[in-house]
Amino acid sequence: xxxxxxxxxxxxxxxxxxxxxxxxxxxxxxxxxxxxxxxxxxxxxxxxxxxxxxxxxxxxxxxxxxxxxxxxxxxxxxxxxxxxxxxxxxxxxxxxxxxxxxxxxxxxxxxxxxxxxxxxxxxxxxxxxxxxxxxxxxxxxxxxxxxxxxxxxxxxxxxxxxxxxxxxxxxxxxxxxxxxxxxxxxxxxxxxxxxxxxxxxxxxxxxxxxxxxxxxxxxxxxxxxxxxxxxxxxxxxxxxxxxxxxxxxxxxxxxxxxxxxxxxxxxxxxxxxxxxxxxxxxxxxxxxxxxxxxxxxxxxxxxxxxxxxxxxxxxxxxxxxxxxxxxxxxxxxxxxxxxxxxxxxxxxxxxxxxxxxxxxxxxxxxxxxxxxxxxxxxxxxxxxxxxxxxxxxxxxxxxxxxxxxxxxxxxxxxxxxxxxxxxxxxxxxxxxxxxxxxxxxxxxxxxxxxxxxxxxxxxxxxxxxxxxxxxxxxxxxxxxxxxxxxxxxxxxxxxxxxxxxxxx
Numbered sequence: 001x002x003x004x005x006x007x008x009x010x011x012x013x014x015x016x017x018x019x020x021x022x023x024x025x026x027x028x029x030x031x032x033x034x035x036x037x038x039x040x041x042x043x044x045x046x047x048x049x050x051x052x053x054x055x056x057x058x059x060x061x062x063x064x065x066x067x068x069x070x071x072x073x074x075x076x077x078x079x080x081x082x083x084x085x086x087x088x089x090x091x092x093x094x095x096x097x098x099x100x101x102x103x104x105x106x107x108x109x110x111x112x113x114x115x116x117x118x119x120x121x122x123x124x125x126x127x128x129x130x131x132x133x134x135x136x137x138x139x140x141x142x143x144x145x146x147x148x149x150x151x152x153x154x155x156x157x158x159x160x161x162x163x164x165x166x167x168x169x170x171x172x173x174x175x176x177x178x179x180x181x182x183x184x185x186x187x188x189x190x191x192x193x194x195x196x197x198x199x200x201x202x203x204x205x206x207x208x209x210x211x212x213x214x215x216x217x218x219x220x221x222x223x224x225x226x227x228x229x230x231x232x233x234x235x236x237x238x239x240x241x242x243x244x245x246x247x248x249x250x251x252x253x254x255x256x257x258x259x260x261x262x263x264x265x266x267x268x269x270x271x272x273x274x275x276x277x278x279x280x281x282x283x284x285x286x287x288x289x290x291x292x293x294x295x296x297x298x299x300x301x302x303x304x305x306x307x308x309x310x311x312x313x314x315x316x317x318x319x320x321x322x323x324x325x326x327x328x329x330x331x332x333x334x335x336x337x338x339x340x341x342x343x344x345x346x347x348x349x350x351x352x353x354x355x356x357x358x359x360x361x362x363x364x365x366x367x368x369x370x371x372x373x374x375x376x377x378x379x380x381x382x383x384x385x386x387x388x389x390x391x392x393x394x395x396x397x398x399x400x401x402x403x404x405x406x407x408x409x410x411x412x413x414x415x416x417x418x419x420x421x422x423x424x425x426x427x428x429x430x431x432x433x434x435x436x437x438x439x440x441x442x443x444x445x446x447x448x449x450x451x452x453x454x455x456x457x458x459x460x461x462x463x464x465x466x467x468x469x470x471x472x473x474x475x476x477x478x479x480x481x482x483x484x485x486x487x488x489x490x491x492x493x494x495x496x497x498x499x500x501x502x503x504x
């Protein structure tokens with residue numbers, strides 16, 4: 001605790017040892033590299049000596065707005081207005097500070113009479129915060145007619161994502177990139193759009209660049225961490241989350257992602273430790289509740305697990321994970337019939353999976369149900385409808401290049417016992433390659449190759465993954481074999497030609 005208090009004090013004392021001119025220069029440099037916490041510190045040191053320095057006040061206001069601190073920004077903007085010679089966009093800055101405080105009406109009052117792209121962007125954000133999507137779009141359209149700006153197009157793209165119009169989001173993102181390719185809003189929306197499309201590699205690139213350029217951006221850090229988690233790179237995910245937690249340890253996104261990383265590692269005590277202090281801040285249907293319920297279940301706190309999962313099961317009867325966790329907790333608590341009732345909506349479907357059916361059979365046996373044998377037989381039989389559904393979903397996702405959805409579906413296929421199918425492994429390897437997860441891609445390709453060493457498609461995939469991994473000798477060997485097995489195949493010929501050009 002002492003270190004947490006002393007360190008900022010020492011930094012402040014160090015800053016105060018600088019002259020006002022030195023503090024301003026350091027603040028400007030920090031602001032230029034988007035290190036807003038450092039800029040704030042140097043400006044506070046300067047303003048302690050020159051409280052009416054309008055240049056420093058303006059830069060501090062912009063710094064605080066970039067940090068999302070609407071209350072502190074408002075206080076500085078009040079001082080700036082009183083100092084005379086206000087900037088041309090003072091009204092927009094005051095409106096943004098009000099918006100950050102959740103004071104939409106105050107923001108609109110600040111913008112009265114203002115006809116600028118930024119004013120319309122802010123009016124659109126007020127409408128969006130109030131759930132008035134059509135009004136928000138109208139303001140964004142008006143702002144675009146006034147000339148637009150990078151933030152306006154990025155926010156409009158985010159609205160398009162909310163409404164599910166990814167094509168329009170793409171169009172608006174292109175406009176944002178043309179004006180502000182490295183703007184934080186541009187990068188974040190680019191990452192969000194890529195995630196929506198399952199293009200995790202592009203998403204990681206976007207969030208990673210945002211985190212590099214804006215080291216204090218919590219959305220950039222949590223976005224990057226979430227994608228790393230989806231890629232199974234838990235160690236890297238934790239490293240990014242440690243940075244995010246240094247800024248905002250109690251932020252819901254940080255708490256959820258830390259719990260998710262712990263759950264992936266089956267560290268249930270860590271899941272509970274992450275969520276428990278902040279439990280009350282999460283809505284009843286938030287996904288963190290399922291993580292918490294499973295952690296409590298694994299820690300033998302069955303009644304508490306049921307309490308966490310029950311609202312989700314009631315509101316979302318088709319949520320298989322929530323139903324499975326709740327039913328398992330009910331069974332462990334000795335209420336087998338309640339477990340059967342919970343599992344009913346998910347196990348009566350033709351595409352019910354083995355784990356759900358096996359749990360239903362266990363609950364039916366414990367309850368003394370005459371249907372226990374039938375449930376057991378169904379659990380032991382191949383779940384052909386579920387397998388067909390997953391294969392269809394995976395192939396459809398591959399076709400539309402939704403690599404994340406393809407990976408999730410192929411994961412379910414592999415878990416169902418189809419792990420010895422070389423074509424499934426081959427397609428999974430390709431999907432993993434497309435999201436940039438080379439170690440996992442190579443693992444899947446090697447498994448497919450062992451099962452089908454003469455299949456041209458399998459050889460091509462394994463060779464191309466070796467090429468992307470930098471293993472040129474193996475890549476050329478495999479791709480030459482693929483070309484021999486399928487002469488004239490345009491894809492294989494293209495891959496081999498590119499590999500042959502590379503040294504090694």
